[in-house]
Amino acid sequence: MSRLLHPAAVAALAVAAALIVGLLLAGLAGADPLTTVSALVEGMLGTSYAIGESLNGVAVLMLVAAGFVIAYRAGLVNVGGEGQLCAGGIAATAIGTGLPAGTPAFVALPAVLVAAAAAGFAWAAVPAALRVWRGTSEIITTLLLNFVGLALVTLMVHEEGLLRQPVTSSETLPQSAPLVEGAHLPELGLSRSPATVGIVVAVVALVAVGILLRHTGTGLRLTALGHAPEAAARLGVPVARARFLALGGAGAFAGVAGGMLVATAPYVLAEGFTSGYGFSGLVVGLLARGSMTALAAVAVLLGFLVSGGINLQLVAGVPATTVSIVESLIILFIAGSAAWAARRRAALRAPAPRPAATQAETVGAER
Amino acid sequence: MTLLTQILVSGIGFALPLLVAAVGELVSERAGALNLSLEGMMLSGAFTAVLGAVTTGSPWLGALAGILGGLLLGAAQAVLSVRALADQIVVGIAANALALAATTFGARLLLADRGREVPAFDRIAIPVLHDIPVVGPALFGQTPLGWVCVLVVVVTAVLLGPRTGRGLRIDATGEDAVAADRTGLPVRRVRALCILLTSAMAGLAGAQLALSEVRAFSDNMTAGIGYLAVVAVIAGRWRATGTVLAAVLFGLAQALQYALPALGVAVPPAVLTMIPYVIAVVAISGLAGSSRAPSCLTVPFARA
Numbered sequence: 094m095s096r097l098l099h100p101a102a103v104a105a106l107a108v109a110a111a112l113i114v115g116l117l118l119a120g121l122a123g124a125d126p127l128t129t130v131s132a133l134v135e136g137m138l139g140t141s142y143a144i145g146e147s148l149n150g151v152a153v154l155m156l157v158a159a160g161f162v163i164a165y166r167a168g169l170v171n172v173g174g175e176g177q178l179c180a181g182g183i184a185a186t187a188i189g190t191g192l193p194a195g196t197p198a199f200v201a202l203p204a205v206l207v208a209a210a211a212a213g214f215a216w217a218a219v220p221a222a223l224r225v226w227r228g229t230s231e232i233i234t235t236l237l238l239n240f241v242g243l244a245l246v247t248l249m250v251h252e253e254g255l256l257r258q259p260v261t262s263s264e265t266l267p268q269s270a271p272l273v274e275g276a277h278l279p280e281l282g283l284s285r286s287p288a289t290v291g292i293v294v295a296v297v298a299l300v301a302v303g304i305l306l307r308h309t310g311t312g313l314r315l316t317a318l319g320h321a322p323e324a325a326a327r328l329g330v331p332v333a334r335a336r337f338l339a340l341g342g343a344g345a346f347a348g349v350a351g352g353m354l355v356a357t358a359p360y361v362l363a364e365g366f367t368s369g370y371g372f373s374g375l376v377v378g379l380l381a382r383g384s385m386t387a388l389a390a391v392a393v394l395l396g397f398l399v400s401g402g403i404n405l406q407l408v409a410g411v412p413a414t415t416v417s418i419v420e421s422l423i424i425l426f427i428a429g430s431a432a433w434a435a436r437r438r439a440a441l442r443a444p445a446p447r448p449a450a451t452q453a454e455t456v457g458a459e460r
Numbered sequence: 461m462t463l464l465t466q467i468l469v470s471g472i473g474f475a476l477p478l479l480v481a482a483v484g485e486l487v488s489e490r491a492g493a494l495n496l497s498l499e500g501m502m503l504s505g506a507f508t509a510v511l512g513a514v515t516t517g518s519p520w521l522g523a524l525a526g527i528l529g530g531l532l533l534g535a536a537q538a539v540l541s542v543r544a545l546a547d548q549i550v551v552g553i554a555a556n557a558l559a560l561a562a563t564t565f566g567a568r569l570l571l572a573d574r575g576r577e578v579p580a581f582d583r584i585a586i587p588v589l590h591d592i593p594v595v596g597p598a599l600f601g602q603t604p605l606g607w608v609c610v611l612v613v614v615v616t617a618v619l620l621g622p623r624t625g626r627g628l629r630i631d632a633t634g635e636d637a638v639a640a641d642r643t644g645l646p647v648r649r650v651r652a653l654c655i656l657l658t659s660a661m662a663g664l665a666g667a668q669l670a671l672s673e674v675r676a677f678s679d680n681m682t683a684g685i686g687y688l689a690v691v692a693v694i695a696g697r698w699r700a701t702g703t704v705l706a707a708v709l710f711g712l713a714q715a716l717q718y719a720l721p722a723l724g725v726a727v728p729p730a731v732l733t734m735i736p737y738v739i740a741v742v743a744i745s746g747l748a749g750s751s752r753a754p755s756c757l758t759v760p761f762a763r764a
Binding site: 234238245375414421429431 | 496536539540544545546547549550551553554555557558560561562564565568569684687690691694728729730731733734737738740741744745760
């Protein structure tokens with residue numbers, strides 16, 4: 094019984110339950126379970142092209158989620174991944190299309206990614222500053238700024254004075270010009286696979302964040318801040334600065350991810366280029382519960398699910414939104430069972446005398 | 461109709477659904493329950509309203525279906541956040557994603573071939589009052605469902621106001637749930653009922669949007685209005701008057717998207733899309749210092 098209550102087991106059960114609902118929905122849309130599963134698996138693992146595409150998505154998810162975890166450790170919830178991806182993508186495009194054509198990769202690529210990180214940081218700095226100095230909930234402000242960020246991308250790719258490619262005919266698409274050759278993320282060189290070095294960057298970032306949070310003073314200070322802000326302040330943690338940098342850092346991670354999205358084929362900025370990665374990244378970060386290993390595992394699962402979902406629509410005629418339904422059900426199931434499982438675990442461990450009524454802890458975030 | 465009148469008509473048109481949702485959300489938040497899922501409740505309401513209207517051929521049954529659609533998501537929010545003590549914010553955001561995906565899925569499946577002719581509500585001009593210059597058509601040219609919305613807002617604000625017995629009980633659960641529990645108030649039941657009321661009103665708001673304004677369902681048609689309604693409560697400092705004013709302001713900001721191009725002002729549409737959200741960020745950051753949220757907002761309650 095107690096083994097079934099382990100967080101990982103709860104998460105696995107939630108995923109399984111959500112997948113079953115997904116299968117039922119696909120059935121409603123007229124696809125039998127076998128077709129659904131085979132289309133899904135085909136889209137995830139069928140070809141080396143599919144695997145490469147999925148891996149690129151996984152890299153983006155990992156980066157957004159790693160940033161989310163940093164802020165979460167400090168007690169802040171970053172719901173603004175989508176907007177920060179947009180900011181990063183816009184900055185990367187501005188630099189990547191502005192550089193002279195022959196710029197070598199060792200100059201262009203770092204320039205593009207640093208610009209993306211800086212833009213993501215700046216985008217998250219607004220809610221961070223408002224939170225730190227005015228006490229405004231970062232959840233609401235980061236959320237609202239997503240809408241601003243998405244509209245900003247639309248603006249950038251529709252106005253010729255901004256980032257739109259030169260309009261030559263009425264059929265010119267509203268998107269940016271392609272990034273210069275040097276700014277393209279190098280592919281890993283696997284045969285017929287579009288997988289880029291993005292996944293390597295993301296894994297390195299995960300390891301770095303894991304070490305930062307687990308084995309350094311900074312990580313300890315952030316954790317203290319997240320658990321008990323007042324105690325942390327009394328122990329000398331610079332609360333305002335730590336919070337500001339944690340949320341800004343989360344933005345920088347998402348910004349880099351946005352930069353990587355435009356530095357991957359077809360190397361342009363277009364409306365909808367974030368394709369919901371900001372939200373999925375948040376899901377990954379929440380489900381990982383601070384463990385980088387779990388984060389990598391969940392990112393792989395969701396990343397492959399999303400790319401499998403596209404094939405689901407192409408082959409089985411099941412709307413790709415089925416995957417989003419499954420994704421949101423996973424969160425709801427886990428959110429619903431986590432508090433319950435925690436109490437059951439506590440009850441199994443120590444049937445102690447009950448204290449008087451108290452406020453229950455908010456699950457997860459220290460609010 | 462003069463241009464100003466047109467701006468006001470479409471401004472009030474946007475403001476009314478936002479207003480209904482915001483006044484409902486105010487009740488929940490005073491009880492200590494934050495529903496970020498308001499956006500999803502409105503979208504579900506809009507979807508089920510159109511589905512109901514198309515299926516039955518009656519806009520009134522459609523509106524009823526819209527309320528039920530909102531309630532469905534509200535029940536999930538109530539069970540998860542009040543009963544299962546889940547994080548209200550996480551549940552809210554996930555519920556929105558679920559509503560967006562599920563309504564898109566449902567629209568493909570159920571509305572694809574017959575979504576075109578939706579039995580909707582027509583505007584009724586109230587004699588004399590409708591002819592008041594400038595503001596007349598905006599205020600007195602609502603659809604029947606629009607009048608229901610106004611009625612619901614007024615009744616909710618009056619019956620559950622902070623000086624009524626019910627209102628006091630709601631405020632008590634939101635300010636100090638432990639003390640409220642000790643005095644014998646059923647904290648969880650109060651909160652669950654408030655969330656259900658909120659979701660029913662959000663469903664009504666979605667129905668108003670779909671059956672009175674847009675007269676159709678389109679994917680993600682609420683496009684952030686629900687979030688603006690949540691912000692309207694914060695910007696309105698958890699008071700009914702403030703919330704109403706903020707909701708009208710956001711509605712007018714939305715209407716600018718259509719009014720400015722009509723005025724001949726060449727502003728890219730994307731800039732106009734941003735305006736309400738930028739105003740919302742400014743509104744809550746400017747006011748947060750001088751207002752105080754209910755103490756127990758987002759804190760789940762359980763007897764230990």
